Amino acid sequence: MVLLIVVLSRAFSHWKSPISIRLYTEALRDENSGHFEAAIIAYEAALVQCKKIRFQGIFKKKIIGKVKLLHTIIDYNNSTRFIR
Secondary structure (H helix, E strand, C coil): CHHHHHHHHHHHHHHHCCHHHHHHHHHHHHHHCCCHHHHHHHHHHHHHHHHHCCCCHHHHHHHHHHHHHHHHHHHHHHHHHHHC
8 A cells, every 4th residue: 555655656746747847948948048058968967867767768869869969059169169
């Protein structure tokens, strides 16, 4: 009975407000405001939280793609600074 209560409370806490989605929305805000480094940190934290929950494969792929894109953007911005 105690095990059932623990399992249900854990499932409800993940269903109510998943940490990975909150971190993802925070990263989107940082990305849209131009703070790419902060966005990468938030995306990677969301990815770590996603790996704890197994059933978010598509979400994981989306986050990995965004992290790769942001690294490319940062590299491009750093290379254009040296050219000018």
